[in-house]
Structures are given as C-alpha cells and as structure tokens.
Amino acid sequence: MSRFSELLLAGCLIAAAAGASANSNFPGVGRAATPSEVKAWDIDVRPDFKGLPPGKGSVEQGIELWEAKCTACHGSFGESNEVFTPLVGGTTKEDIETGRVGAYIRQDAPQRSTLMKVPTLSTLWDYINRAMPWNAPKSLSPDEVYAVLAYLLHLGEIVPADFTLSDRNIAEVQKRMPNRNGMTTKHGMWDIKGKPDVKNVACMKNCKTQITMGSSLPDYARDAHGNLADQNRVIGAVRGQQTSEGAGGGAAAPAPHPALELMKKSGCSGCHGIAGKILGPSFRDIAKRYKDDKGAESQLIGRVKAGGGGTWGDVAMPPQAHVSDADTAALIKWILSGSPEN
Amino acid sequence: MSQITPRPGRIQRAPEGFLSPEQIREVSAGRRDFLRTAFASASMAVAGTSVARAADGDPAILTLPEHSTTLGRPVAERPYGAPSQFEAGLRRRESPGLTRVAGSSVSFSPLQGLFGIITPSGLHFERHHQGWHDIDPARHRLMINGLVKEARVYTMDDLMRLPSVSRIHFIECGANTGMEWGNVAVPTVQYSHGMLSCSEFTGVPLSVLLDDCGIDRKRAKFVLAEGADGSSMTRTISLDRALDDVLVAWGQNGEMLRPENGYPLRLVVPGVQGVSWVKWLRRIEVGDQPWATKDEAVHYVDLMPDGTHRQYTSIQECKSVITTPSGGQTLLDKGFHNITGLAWSGRGKVKRVDVSVDGGRNWRTARLETPVLSKALTRFNIDWVWDGSPAILQSRAMDDSGYVQPTYAQLRAVRGTRSIYHNNAIQSWKLADSGDVSNVQVF
Numbered sequence: 001m002s003r004f005s006e007l008l009l010a011g012c013l014i015a016a017a018a019g020a021s022a023n024s025n026f027p028g029v030g031r032a033a034t035p036s037e038v039k040a041w042d043i044d045v046r047p048d049f050k051g052l053p054p055g056k057g058s059v060e061q062g063i064e065l066w067e068a069k070c071t072a073c074h075g076s077f078g079e080s081n082e083v084f085t086p087l088v089g090g091t092t093k094e095d096i097e098t099g100r101v102g103a104y105i106r107q108d109a110p111q112r113s114t115l116m117k118v119p120t121l122s123t124l125w126d127y128i129n130r131a132m133p134w135n136a137p138k139s140l141s142p143d144e145v146y147a148v149l150a151y152l153l154h155l156g157e158i159v160p161a162d163f164t165l166s167d168r169n170i171a172e173v174q175k176r177m178p179n180r181n182g183m184t185t186k187h188g189m190w191d192i193k194g195k196p197d198v199k200n201v202a203c204m205k206n207c208k209t210q211i212t213m214g215s216s217l218p219d220y221a222r223d224a225h226g227n228l229a230d231q232n233r234v235i236g237a238v239r240g241q242q243t244s245e246g247a248g249g250g251a252a253a254p255a256p257h258p259a260l261e262l263m264k265k266s267g268c269s270g271c272h273g274i275a276g277k278i279l280g281p282s283f284r285d286i287a288k289r290y291k292d293d294k295g296a297e298s299q300l301i302g303r304v305k306a307g308g309g310g311t312w313g314d315v316a317m318p319p320q321a322h323v324s325d326a327d328t329a330a331l332i333k334w335i336l337s338g339s340p341e342n
Numbered sequence: 343m344s345q346i347t348p349r350p351g352r353i354q355r356a357p358e359g360f361l362s363p364e365q366i367r368e369v370s371a372g373r374r375d376f377l378r379t380a381f382a383s384a385s386m387a388v389a390g391t392s393v394a395r396a397a398d399g400d401p402a403i404l405t406l407p408e409h410s411t412t413l414g415r416p417v418a419e420r421p422y423g424a425p426s427q428f429e430a431g432l433r434r435r436e437s438p439g440l441t442r443v444a445g446s447s448v449s450f451s452p453l454q455g456l457f458g459i460i461t462p463s464g465l466h467f468e469r470h471h472q473g474w475h476d477i478d479p480a481r482h483r484l485m486i487n488g489l490v491k492e493a494r495v496y497t498m499d500d501l502m503r504l505p506s507v508s509r510i511h512f513i514e515c516g517a518n519t520g521m522e523w524g525n526v527a528v529p530t531v532q533y534s535h536g537m538l539s540c541s542e543f544t545g546v547p548l549s550v551l552l553d554d555c556g557i558d559r560k561r562a563k564f565v566l567a568e569g570a571d572g573s574s575m576t577r578t579i580s581l582d583r584a585l586d587d588v589l590v591a592w593g594q595n596g597e598m599l600r601p602e603n604g605y606p607l608r609l610v611v612p613g614v615q616g617v618s619w620v621k622w623l624r625r626i627e628v629g630d631q632p633w634a635t636k637d638e639a640v641h642y643v644d645l646m647p648d649g650t651h652r653q654y655t656s657i658q659e660c661k662s663v664i665t666t667p668s669g670g671q672t673l674l675d676k677g678f679h680n681i682t683g684l685a686w687s688g689r690g691k692v693k694r695v696d697v698s699v700d701g702g703r704n705w706r707t708a709r710l711e712t713p714v715l716s717k718a719l720t721r722f723n724i725d726w727v728w729d730g731s732p733a734i735l736q737s738r739a740m741d742d743s744g745y746v747q748p749t750y751a752q753l754r755a756v757r758g759t760r761s762i763y764h765n766n767a768i769q770s771w772k773l774a775d776s777g778d779v780s781n782v783q784v785f
Contacts, residue, residue: 104649
C-alpha cells in the first residue's frame with residue numbers, strides 16, 4: 001500500500017473512532033481528539049503540579065542514570081560549562097531557608113546556574129521529561145525523571161542522599177527551592193497596556209552640555225567576529241572595515257567544503273568541532289591520531305555507526321545509525337584528510 | 343594625480359574587489375583619496391590602455407562589458423532563484439563564543455545590508471534550542487485541548503482550508519542586544535540588533551481555532567503553546583493576547599515558512615518576544631494559570647538590581663537602530679549621506695523617529711517610509727551632509743502610546759546592568775574622521 005493511502009486509511013479510522021464532530025464552526029474541517037491522543041501529547045506539568053504523573057525515583061538511582069545519560073554534557077556534578085551553563089552551584093543553605101539566592105543580592109554571582117534561578121520544581125520535572133537528554137528527548141520514563149531530578153536536587157543540597165522523590169512529596173521539596181521567592185510579576189511588560197518602568201522625553205535642542213564616552217569596543221574584540229569587510233555589500237555608500245588579513249570585498253570567498261554541511265546535517269557538530277573538542281574529540285585530533293593507520297578508514301566507519309567509548313575518554317559516542325553508509329564514508333574520508341574547510 | 347572625471351564624488355564607487363588590503367587600511371587611516379588612485383590603476387588594468395584613454399571617460403562605459411556583448415543564461419536555470427554572487431557577504435552569522443553548541447544557538451540577520459522592512463526569508467534570524475528539522479507537513483498535526491468544549495485535531499489540510507489572513511509583523515528575540523547590557527561587546531549591527539526580522543505571515547487567527555473548539559471563556563486565562571521538536575518549546579500566552587492578533591501561521595513572505603522558522607506551522611505573537619512564537623507548533627492548551635516553563639522560569643527572566651527576576655516579561659518595547667552607517671562600516675567620502683534605520687514597537691505603531699549626529703545634544707525628525715504598521719518594522723531615513731569631522735549618530739523612536747525609547751543611563755538606573763533581556767536603549771555609532779564607524783555607548 002502506498003504511504004498516502006496508508007495515511008488516509010489511518011485518518012479514516014481515527015475519524016470513525018472519534019466520531020464526526022458536532023461542534024465545529026467549519027463543517028468538514030478538523031475532528032475531535034481521542035483521549036489517547038490527548039494523553040500522548042498533553043505532557044506539561046504546572047507549578048501546582050497539575051499534569052504530574054505518579055511515580056518515584058531515589059538519589060541513588062539517579063546517580064547511575066545521570067552517569068549514563070547526563071554526565072556527558074553536564075558533568076558528573078551538573079557543574080560542566082562545556083555544552084551548556086552549569087545546572088548546579090552558587091546556592092547556599094541560607095538560600096534554601098529564605099527562598100532568595102543571596103548571590104544575586106550580594107551581586108557576586110559570576111555565573112548563574114539553573115538552581116540559582118529556577119523558582120518552581122515543576123519546571124525542572126517538566127523540562128527534563130520533555131527535552132532531556134538533549135540528543136534523545138522524551139526517552140526517560142517518569143520514574144527515571146524523578147530519579148535524575150532527585151540527584152540534581154541532592155547536588156544542590158536541597159534533599160539528602162537517602163531521599164526518594166515522588167509525586168507525593170514533591171510539593172514539600174518545592175518549599176526548599178533556593179530561589180522560590182526570587183521572582184516577581186510586578187512589571188509592565190506582561191500586559192500590552194502595562195505601564196513602562198523607564199521614561200524618556202523627546203528633547204530636541206541643547207539636550208546635553210557634555211558627552212561622556214562610556215564604553216567602546218575593546219581592540220582585542222575588533223576582529224573577533226571575522227573580517228567585517230566580508231560581511232558588507234561591495235557597493236553603496238559604505239564598505240565593511242578590513243579587520244583581518246584577507247582578500248577583502250567578500251565576493252570571491254572560496255566555497256565552503258560540502259562536508260561542513262554534511263557534518264551539521266548529520267548532527268556531528270553538536271559533539272565535534274573541526275579544531276576544538278566539544279563532547280567528542282576535534283576532527284583534526286582524530287586525523288592526527290590515525291595519521292599512519294592504514295586500516296583506520298574502515299575501522300572508524302564501523303565505530304561511528306556502532307558508537308562506543310573508551311578511546312578518547314570516559315564519554316561514549318551514541319550510535320550514528322541514522323547517517324547513511326555513503327555519508328558516513330564521506331565524512332570519515334574528509335576527517336582523515338584533515339577536515340579542510342574549503 | 344590625474345583626475346579622470348570632472349565629478350570626483352561619482353567615481354568613488356569603485357568595486358571593493360579592486361582594492362588591496364593595504365589600500366583598505368589606508369582608507370581606515372583616513373586617506374580617502376586612495377580610491378581615486380585605485381580606480382585609475384584598475385581601469386588601466388581592465389581596459390589595458392593608457393591613462394590618456396581613460397581621461398575620455400569611465401571605462402565601464404567606454405568598454406562594453408561582456409554582458410552587453412554575449413548571450414545570457416536561460417530561464418529556469420535556477421528553478422528556485424538565489425541572490426547575486428556579489429551579495430555573498432550578507433548572510434546570517436553566529437557570534438563566536440556566544441553559545442557552546444550550534445544546536446542551541448543563534449544566527450543573526452545582516453541588518454547592515456537590508457532595505458525596507460521585509461527580511462528575506464533566507465536571512466531571517468535563527469534561534470533553536472534543540473536543532474531544527476524539516477518536518478513532513480502531511481504528518482504534522484495541531485491539537486487544541488484543555489478548557490475547551492471539545493479537544494480537537496487539525497491536519498495542515500484542515501488548517502489551510504480555513505479563512506486566512508496575511509499580516510506584516512516584526513519578531514525580535516527577548517535577548518536581542520543582550521550582549522550590550524553591561525558594555526559594548528560586538529562590532530556591528532548584525533550582532534548587536536540582528537535577532538530581529540520582519541515578514542508577512544499568513545495563517546488563521548488563533549481566536550478562530552479557539553472558538554472552533556468552544557473555549558471556556560469564563561475559566562480560561564492563559565494558553566500554552568508547544569512545539570513538535572525535541573525541545574517541545576513551551577510558552578504561556580495570556581488570553582487577551584491569544585484572542586487579539588495571534589496567528590497560527592504557515593505562510594511567510596508569499597511561500598511556506600522555512601524549516602528553520604518552523605515549517606510547516608508556527609505561532610505568530612505580534613509585539614511579543616520571539617521565544618513565544620513557538621515553531622513547529624503541535625499543541626495549544628487552554629488553562630487558568632501560567633505554566634512557568636523552562637523558558638519562562640530559568641531563561642527569559644530579567645535580573646533586576648535588587649536580585650529579583652522579572653518573570654513573564656513579554657512585550658518588546660519601542661526601539662530603533664541606525665543600520666547605515668553603522669558599526670564596522672567605513673564611509674567612503676564626506677558629502678551627502680542618507681542615514682537609514684529601523685524602528686519598531688511591541689505596543690503599536692511607530693509615531694516618530696528622531697536622529698542625532700552629535701551624541702544626543704540636538705535632534706532632527708526623520709522621514710518614516712510607508713507602510714507604517716502596528717507591531718511591524720518601520721523604515722526611517724534622513725538626509726545628512728557629512729563635513730568629515732567626528733560625529734556620534736543616534737536614533738530615538740517614539741510609539742503611538744507616547745513612550746520614548748530610553749537612553750542607556752535611564753534604562754540602567756531602573757534595571758541595572760546584569761539583565762540579558764529587553765535592552766531597548768538608544769544605540770550610538772561613533773564616526774571617526776577616517777570614515778570608520780564603531781560601536782560606542784555615551785552618556
């Protein structure tokens with residue numbers, strides 16, 4: 001059967017199951033959702049825990065799951081700053097008492113971790129359940145979400161090491177969230193008719209007697225965004241400034257190597273940089289390692305397909321089975337040739 | 343030096359490709375004459391003739407170019423057209439070091455080179471939290487559930503049968519200009535203001551769909567919008583917004599949405615920060631409380647000086663920026679220039695834009711180009727003759743609520759310097775006597 005008729009048939013079956021809708025303003029358009037369909041998609045959990053599925057998970061179960069599914073990107077203690085900002089850090093026992101993160105008030109927070117900001121525990125349950133692990137979202141069972149969340153809360157010293165988080169005690173734990181009293185909705189930017197907090201007047205003449213230079217672009221940052229000459233049009237009233245050596249003019253930039261696109265498309269760039277390590281080794285480091293290894297090409301194709309770890313560190317690569325044989329082969333060839341960018 | 347034309351001001355628009363890095367450095371150092379020299383030698387090279395011959399006129403006129411003397415390329419050679427090869431510089435770009443992985447990152451629109459108010463779809467800024475997908479539209483569904491008489495499901499076939507509207511609106515990320523809260527951090531308007539785009543969107547008003555499902559108007563206070571991607575982005579939208587001008591859109595600038603912008607379906611929430619314009623929209627839930635989702639309880643919260651965070655800050659307040667001349671550009675010569683830029687407000691229409699060239703001492707009112715639409719970008723222009731002396735260019739917009747775009751000093755006095763979001767301060771560009779423009783903050 002063609003996919004079209006299969007889909008059509010599936011659609012008819014659902015329509016029959018749900019029954020034609022009596023309510024619609026537009027006859028023939030849309031249909032009632034079945035209870036299972038609503039259940040499959042209605043996964044949100046609100047601050048009052050409406051929507052939270054029953055279940056439980058202990059800190060101890062969480063440790064194991066965390067090592068297997070979260071450490072790669074967030075570090076063993078949620079402290080990593082490599083793939084995303086730290087999840088844990090910067091909160092104190094006192095914050096847990098007061099519900100206000102003191103570092104914000106003292107203004108000495110160098111970086112804001114997730115636990116320093118999040119006021120509502122439901123937010124973390126909901127988000128981990130819908131989106132984490134980042135490369136395999138919606139793969140955790142409710143009990144697994146409770147477990148990794150219990151471990152995360154333990155890292156923030158919000159729950160003890162022998163704690164089991166469940167739908168029954170989650171509202172109690174909410175009362176210990178370090179920044180639970182740190183939010184306000186008293187501002188004019190939620191309502192379209194809200195009152196602005198900052199007021200300027202449109203003065204036209206002699207509005208100032210003195211102009212003070214507050215801040216300008218530091219010299220070291222001038223070329224941090226590449227050659228600005230290449231980021232502007234080659235005609236008109238202005239040109240882009242030449243901020244690094246190069247041909248200038250922008251028109252004749254050599255075409256990027258097609259493998260760059262393929263690397264992005266295949267999802268490798270989330271974990272591998274060409275020159276820099278992300279989660280996995282940089283492609284150029286891989287080329288260096290296997291420089292004199294004749295069998296490397298076929299071996300690496302196999303390893304990318306099957307995934308695995310231990311060669312470069314503790315973190316394993318998930319199987320890359322979604323990438324076609326031809327694409328995998330092309331990528332490995334390119335990697336071993338030093339990942340030329342043009 | 344030989345003058346090759348009686349109107350030197352004209353001949354200076356020589357293609358930059360003729361210039362060596364040394365010559366460009368000369369312009370940065372203030373020697374604007376160099377272009378004339380460059381042009382003279384380039385014309386010799388191209389025409390292969392003497393200076394005497396060049397004195398007859400412009401070789402671009404005197405020597406017929408190849409495109410005037412040969413057959414051009416056929417129709418449909420490029421069934422989906424592409425910009426000229428000479429426009430390759432204008433593309434969306436990442437800001438190095440801003441984010442750690444490209445799957446949760448931003449690319450910025452090249453505002454420094456755009457005209458009018460519509461952003462070409464291929465240059466629309468991108469912000470993804472968990473990568474983007476090109477979703478098969480035949481398998482995409484929209485569900486509406488919660489406080490409605492009947493939870494309903496719509497296919498794309500269903501939605502596209504409904505009475506649609508087309509409207510032009512800007513979309514701005516709440517973190518646009520966020521890198522500049524504390525101090526100047528980026529060189530050009532692409533990186534300082536480029537999480538901003540404006541398109542004509544086509545779709546069905548959300549109110550039509552909510553009515554179709556029989557929304558419980560007594561109990562309903564908020565809706566939740568949810569995406570179909572891995573992040574299943576969720577954002578709470580207050581009911582008055584949801585029933586006002588919010589669209590469930592599939593069209594963008596005359597074609598379908600681009601995959602990076604939510605193909606085949608996204609929410610359009612005029613005036614509200616981009617994160618609420620949920621892409622790959624799969625579900626709307628009607629409820630009576632806000633949801634405090636990750637992107638409204640951990641991010642998109644504004645840190646105030648007293649250590650509290652403002653939650654559910656949504657409306658993008660009135661703002662403007664000069665796009666040419668702007669940071670990282672060099673003016674080729676003194677004399678006449680058109681100062682041009684963009685103004686917008688999440689609360690309504692732009693009423694007026696004033697421009698200063700002396701750091702905010704004195705202001706002149708710019709021309710607003712039509713159309714001037716509610717919650718859309720508005721293009722402004724103003725004539726200016728540059729005398730070659732240093733200047734500081736600013737623009738200041740006012741919307742039809744009477745609100746005037748604030749200065750950095752005013753904004754920081756209330757909100758401090760530690761926020762990331764909703765920086766709508768007046769932007770300053772410093773013009774040096776060399777013609778170089780750079781990003782500065784002045785008080």
